[in-house]
Structures are given as structure tokens and as C-alpha cells.
Amino acid sequence: MSDENDPNLHILQAIEGGLVDIYETNPALTDASVVFALEVGKIAIKQIHGYAKSQNSTGEPIHQGVIQHVVKVGKEHIGKGLSLDDYVKCVDKVKRSVERHRSYGLRGYYDFIKKFL
Numbered sequence: 001m002s003d004e005n006d007p008n009l010h011i012l013q014a015i016e017g018g019l020v021d022i023y024e025t026n027p028a029l030t031d032a033s034v035v036f037a038l039e040v041g042k043i044a045i046k047q048i049h050g051y052a053k054s055q056n057s058t059g060e061p062i063h064q065g066v067i068q069h070v071v072k073v074g075k076e077h078i079g080k081g082l083s084l085d086d087y088v089k090c091v092d093k094v095k096r097s098v099e100r101h102r103s104y105g106l107r108g109y110y111d112f113i114k115k116f117l
Helices: 009-025 031-048 061-077 084-104 108-113
Strands: none
Touching: 009 061, 009 084, 009 108, 031 061, 031 084, 031 108, 061 084, 084 108
16 A cells, blocks of 8 residues: 655554554454544544544544554654644545455455555
């Protein structure tokens, strides 16, 4: 999924690596759930920075690992050479990859990405 020329490759890899760990510890997690949780995670990180206050940043228990991971990685990188907008673009890039690979099964993205991390 990651473009080797992307200046935010390390952030994309941090997001993806955490997703692999979350998939491995939660066999009920599907790509559709991850897509939803990534969206909620974007809202949550925006709220931490004072935006998206009227949007719902809670998900079901199955989504919490992904949401917390998105927030954690964001906190580690935003403001340290990375803007909130650029971080959201990274999350969107991962989300597009999950959407693309989910056509290969309920956990198609996990089956794809675990080969690379």
C-alpha cells in the first residue's frame, strides 16, 4: 500500500503496523469495521485538536482498538513536523487501501498487509 517515495511513509507504516496487531488480537474484526473505525479515529484526533466537536467520536467496542491506535499515532507525530491535515491524509490513504483490499474477503486488507510488515 505504501509508496516508497511518500515523505510520510514512516507514519503510514506506523498506522498499518498497529492495524496488523489489532487484527491479530481481534479475530472478529473485519475490513468494514476497520474502515468505520478509521473514520471515527479521524474525528477523535481532530477533536483533540479542537475541531469536529459536534461529530460522534465513539464507536462500538470492536472499533476501540483502531480508534485508540489512530489517536495514539496522531499524538506521536502531529506538531512534530506533521500537521493535523497531513495526518488525516495519511489515515485516509490507509483507509483507501483497506477499502480496495476488502473485495478479497472479510479480512482481505489484513491478509494483504501482513505480508509486508
